[in-house]
Amino acid sequence: MKTHRRSVLMSALAIALAACSSSPNPGTTGTPSTGTSSNAIPIGIGVAQTSNVALLGQEQVAGAKIAEKYFNDRGGINGTPIKLIFQDTAGDEAGAINAFQTLITQNKVVGIVGPTLSQQAFSASPIADRAKVPVLGPSNTAKGIPQIGDFVARVSAPVSVVAPNSVEAALKINPNIKTVAVFYAQNDAFSKSETEIFQQTVKDKKLNLVTVQKFQTTDTDFQTQATAALNLKPDLIIISGLAADGGNLIRQLRELGYKGTLIGGNGLNTSNVFAVCKQLCDGVLIAQAYNPEQAGEVNKAFRDAYVNQYKKEPPQFSAQAFTGVQVFVEALQAIDKTSKVAQKPLPDLRVALNEQLLKGKYNTPLGEIAFTPEGEIVQNQFYVAQIKMNPDGSDGKFTFLK
Numbered sequence: 001m002k003t004h005r006r007s008v009l010m011s012a013l014a015i016a017l018a019a020c021s022s023s024p025n026p027g028t029t030g031t032p033s034t035g036t037s038s039n040a041i042p043i044g045i046g047v048a049q050t051s052n053v054a055l056l057g058q059e060q061v062a063g064a065k066i067a068e069k070y071f072n073d074r075g076g077i078n079g080t081p082i083k084l085i086f087q088d089t090a091g092d093e094a095g096a097i098n099a100f101q102t103l104i105t106q107n108k109v110v111g112i113v114g115p116t117l118s119q120q121a122f123s124a125s126p127i128a129d130r131a132k133v134p135v136l137g138p139s140n141t142a143k144g145i146p147q148i149g150d151f152v153a154r155v156s157a158p159v160s161v162v163a164p165n166s167v168e169a170a171l172k173i174n175p176n177i178k179t180v181a182v183f184y185a186q187n188d189a190f191s192k193s194e195t196e197i198f199q200q201t202v203k204d205k206k207l208n209l210v211t212v213q214k215f216q217t218t219d220t221d222f223q224t225q226a227t228a229a230l231n232l233k234p235d236l237i238i239i240s241g242l243a244a245d246g247g248n249l250i251r252q253l254r255e256l257g258y259k260g261t262l263i264g265g266n267g268l269n270t271s272n273v274f275a276v277c278k279q280l281c282d283g284v285l286i287a288q289a290y291n292p293e294q295a296g297e298v299n300k301a302f303r304d305a306y307v308n309q310y311k312k313e314p315p316q317f318s319a320q321a322f323t324g325v326q327v328f329v330e331a332l333q334a335i336d337k338t339s340k341v342a343q344k345p346l347p348d349l350r351v352a353l354n355e356q357l358l359k360g361k362y363n364t365p366l367g368e369i370a371f372t373p374e375g376e377i378v379q380n381q382f383y384v385a386q387i388k389m390n391p392d393g394s395d396g397k398f399t400f401l402k
């Protein structure tokens with residue numbers, strides 16, 4: 001974060017602006033109040049802008065910002081613009097709770113897209129639920145997220161439907177896989193949930209699960225677990241962790257001579273791992289809930305905007321964050337047709353928004369989606385991508401398998 005030198009003679013205007021500023025985060029785009037000054041409708045984005053988890057969260061900020069511009073360019077909520085209010089959750093539960101509380105009570109948002117991790121959602125989303133503020137999880141994939149409460153839904157398909165696709169793909173590429181080692185971060189709710197699905201898939205496919213190795217998302221040295229697993233000569237290794245730890249684990253497995261197939265879970269689903277495992281990321285398979293080639297106008301606009309700004313294809317986490325904003329916008333538009341959103345008392349609007357969003361169908365970058373009454377996403381298409389690194393390891397890309 002940059003610090004600015006203040007001139008001694010700060011103008012009254014500057015002081016007034018500083019007093020209005022809701023947060024010191026670079027991602028903060030708005031004034032915190034009820035949106036009265038500009039009349040814009042405030043939607044909260046509570047994701048990880050700092051910490052290790054920012055490797056994942058910064059892609060969400062990018063996707064949400066593209067959505068804000070896209071929908072405001074098309075008239076916002078029937079003429080009233082939306083304004084995204086960003087609060088940094090950082091990477092832990094306390095940060096997520098703080099961000100959510102600020103969004104709810106100070107920023108007076110109509111709903112929240114966030115947090116980044118399931119581990120954070122299990123402590124922060126119940127707070128929004130009790131305050132009757134709708135939450136859309138943009139990347140919470142663990143079992144049990146929509147069940148947190150009536151006000152908690154997600155646009156991120158659960159590990160149970162996404163993760164098995166990568167095992168299928170690995171077997172298609174290499175039908176001779178027989179033995180499997182599984183690694184997971186035992187201090188992370190998503191990783192624990194995902195590894196259960198991976199382990200079940202391995203059994204369903206009649207493969208031999210030779211070892212289950214545990215680590216922490218804060219670990220940097222995996223020699224003990226990696227050596228133990230490699231002694232059992234697995235044909236396939238499946239990792240459920242987050243980007244920094246997972247990337248280091250991949251690197252160390254390859255450095256110790258592992259030549260077999262590697263699957264990474266959703267926590268590794270970012271090009272930010274390229275800097276961690278470099279050339280050694282090459283070949284890793286990761287299941288996807290988004291494909292940049294997805295048909296439809298909204299995805300085309302989203303993809304064009306992303307490519308234009310970042311000079312690469314949009315990643316899943318950006319597409320999901322865009323989708324979270326889209327669901328709120330389109331549900332608000334539907335409400336506004338029968339009763340003016342701007343005139344509704346905030347508590348009533350939040351309740352109406354929650355009810356409305358669960359009823360709708362949305363043509364999003366993820367394809368057409370809807371929700372179960374409980375708030376689980378209904379999504380039909382999933383994919384698998386493989387990491388292809390440049391020979392010098394300086395950069396790479398996700399190549400989608402046919």
Ligand code: 1QQ
Nearest residue numbers: 117118140141142190267
């Ligand atoms: C979760 C996840 C994360 C790895 C996404 C950022 O899927 O925590 O549920």
